[in-house]
Amino acid sequence: MESDDAAILIGVSQYRDPSLLDVPAARNSLHAMHRLLTSPELCGWSDDQVHVLEDPAGATDVALELYRLAEKTTGTLLIYFVGHGVVSKSGALCLAAGDTQLRYPDLTGLEYDKVRSALLDSPAQVKLVILDCCYSGRIIHGLAGVGESQLVDSTDVRGVYTLTAADQVAHVPPRDETASTSFTQVLCDIVRSGIPGAPPTLALTDLYPKLKSTLKACGLPEPNHRVTDTVESYPFCRNVAYAGSTGFRLLPQEHVDHFLRIFAAQPRHDLTTESIERLEDWPGVYLLHRESSDAPEIVYVGRGDRSIAVRLGQHLRKISGRCHIDVRDFSFSYLKLDDDLSVLSPELLVLQHLHAQGCPPLWNNTGFGNNDAGRMRDSIQRSGDHFDVLHPIDLSWLVRFDAPVLKVTAHEMAAQLRAQLPYAFRIERREAELDEVGITLPESSLCADRAFRLLAAALGDSWQISALVGQVLMYRERGKRYPSAIRYYAGTRTITEMPEVCKTAGLPDEG
Template sequence: MESDDAAVLIGVSGYRDPSLLDVPAARNSLHAMRRLLTSPELCGWSEDRVHVLEDPAGATDLALELHRLAEETTGTLLIYFVGHGIVSKSGALCLAAGDTQLRYPDLTGLEYDKVRSALLDSPAQVKLVILDCCYSGRIIHGLAGAGESQLVDSTDIRGVYTLTAADQVAHVPSRDETAGTSFTQVLCDIVRSGIPGAPPALALTDIYPKLKSTLKARGLPEPNQRGTDTVESYPFSRNVAYTGGTGFRLLPQEHVDRFLRILAAQPHHDLTAESIETLEDWPGVYLLHRESRDASQVLYVARNDRSIAVRLGQHLRKISGRCYIDASDLSFSYLKLDDDLSVLAPERLVLQHLHAQGRSPLWNNSGFGNNDAGRMRDSRRRGGDDFDVLHPIDLSWPVRFDVPTLKVTAYEMTVHLRSQLPYVFRIEARDAELDRVQLTLPESSLRADRAFRLLAAALGDSWQISALVGQVLMYREQGKRYPNAIRYYAGMQTVTEMPEVCKAVGLPDDS
């Protein structure tokens, strides 16, 4: 399914090759960029449109994931990279992944030509590239030295704006473990402070002169930029230093105020399948609320450009399979809109209004709205305010098997589980062994935990089922450990990492 917008944030801070020093600042910059993009007062990206790929090990998997996301994006595509940049013998810029070797960057790193290929293949109307790494400016200017190729055409792609940190070595703070890289830190500081005298919406070309002069004044490497077509004027962020002017406003303040009043007056409906079924396929903005005797708390604000009903149904299914939350305590309100929502972004107006009142929704920017982001993010450690950490998956979820003999192949069982579970169950690409292995179900209805035990026992020790706080994985691997794991199943062995979660749903602790 194609998506309107996607921001792909790639950060590599740890490397296996001892010749490449670890860069803790890269991790800090990666998360600073995510916070900047998802801030409703600034860039206003929806959390589910921002894909954070932290410390990817292999360049091949990284390239595949980048191409997949680029091919699915039709609106705005933003690619950000922070980490080591290495120049190959041919003069090509290679972005270093965790397994990249300094001696063979073209063989083990992500050559920028592969990023360029993803940009060319993407149907996105606006494409932005921000590279915070050494030698990134080479893709804009090229170098004429002996043995070095001219790379200026690497950024000559219709509808692409490219911003790079340095022509030579980028600057990284050497001692402060909490600081980001100098380029990203200054970029974020400028956006958060705004630019007096600039337009109400800042394009990267508005930010660039301030970015360049600030870095130059501090004696740091100077950035470079290149843009084609009208992408240079793409509004990257709201200008918080804008004090008003005489220009035309697409949405006069009185219209914004009226929209907020009308939305606030909409009735609350129980978050149930019956309530959702009464809705038509309307585009619009909607809110999720937690109801209590004293007041109603806004948990989540979003828009859907096609069908509010479909999105609410997805939310209900997700919530129903989680611990420490009950859908019967939740409600939703909505407002049908006929405007181009991708232009007006009504959810940003609501989020800004709530934030100004000190009522920022708990689930926005928590990962609640995310779909399965793929294997690249399985090893990312979740923060304490992440939705999946607050409300981990329920391994006691009942699964019914309507088969006459209760005999199934391992593959049939995985397909059935994927259709029945209200959370992601991702498996290895179809393996012939899954069709050969058969198992007998003891009864027609099982808890998910029991089903995973049976499946693991039938497959043996060469496979591992890993239940994480947000999804379940099944891969041909042994002894792999993931951050925020609840339980592992391998052969006849079950290892529990979070006994409190299993206890909450009445499952035995097998640790």
């Protein structure tokens, strides 16, 4: 399925090769860029559109995810990389992954020519590339003599704006564990401050002179950029320093204020199947409210382009299958709309208003509204404030099998689990093999944990079921480890793990 816009953010801070020093600032830069892009007041990307690869182990995984997104993006494609850049013996720039070897960068890193190839093949109308490649020690000397013309040749793709840090990127002092790289930090600071006297929206070409002069004034190496075609005018972000204009407004402020007042006055309904079933299939905008010990709070702002009821039904199902949360604490309010929601984006108006009031919704841009984005994102380490980390899947969820038939094939059992679990259960396509494995169920109702144990035991050691904080995977693989896994099922063995980011949130019960 094609999508209009997509951004892929790649950050590598840890390396196995001792010749490549770890770059803690790269992780901070990755998170800072994600916050910048998904801020409703700044760049306005939705969390579903931004794909984050944090500390990917291999360059092949990065390349596959990059190609997958590039080939299906038709609107705007943004690629951001922060980490080590390594130059091969032939002078080609290689982006270093976690297992990249300094001695063989062209074999173990992601050559920029592959990024260029993905850009060339992508149907995206606008393509933005931001490279914050940090070098240290030997790598700086390895780049000596590599001319800018070589980068120009490799970035000569129609409809692309390329912004790069200088060859010799200044390092943040290691004592500052929260700082970003200088390049990304200055870029984010400029976007958040805006540019007085500039238009209401800013292109990267508007930001570049300020970025260059600021880095130079700090005694830091100057960045480079290259523009092809009219992509130079693409609005990258809102200009928060814009003082106003006498130009025409599509939505006059009084209309926006009226919309916000009407929306705020809408009644609340319990988040239940009965309440949702009473809704008609109608587009509109909605709020999720949660009762707390202090006062009710708005945790999520969303919209349904075709049906509010469908979106709320998805949220009810998702919340019901999570730990450390009670669906009875939730309610919703909504407003039906006749306008083209994809053009007006009314939820952004609400988000901007809530941010201005100092009460931003807790779950927007933290993964709550995300769908299963495919296998390439399974290796991502979730941040500590991600919805899946705070509210991991409930492995005690009860699944009912068709009685009185208690003997099923592995395929039938997996299909029942997939249909009834309130979280994604992704299965490798080996249906013929799964049809040959029989399973006798001890009873017609089983908790998910018990069902996974039986299924894994029947499939044997050649298969592995991996329960991550947000979904469950079943693949023909052995010993594969995922950074956000909480439990593994392989044959008769069950291994419980707790990712570092999950320790404060706790672990789901075994049922």
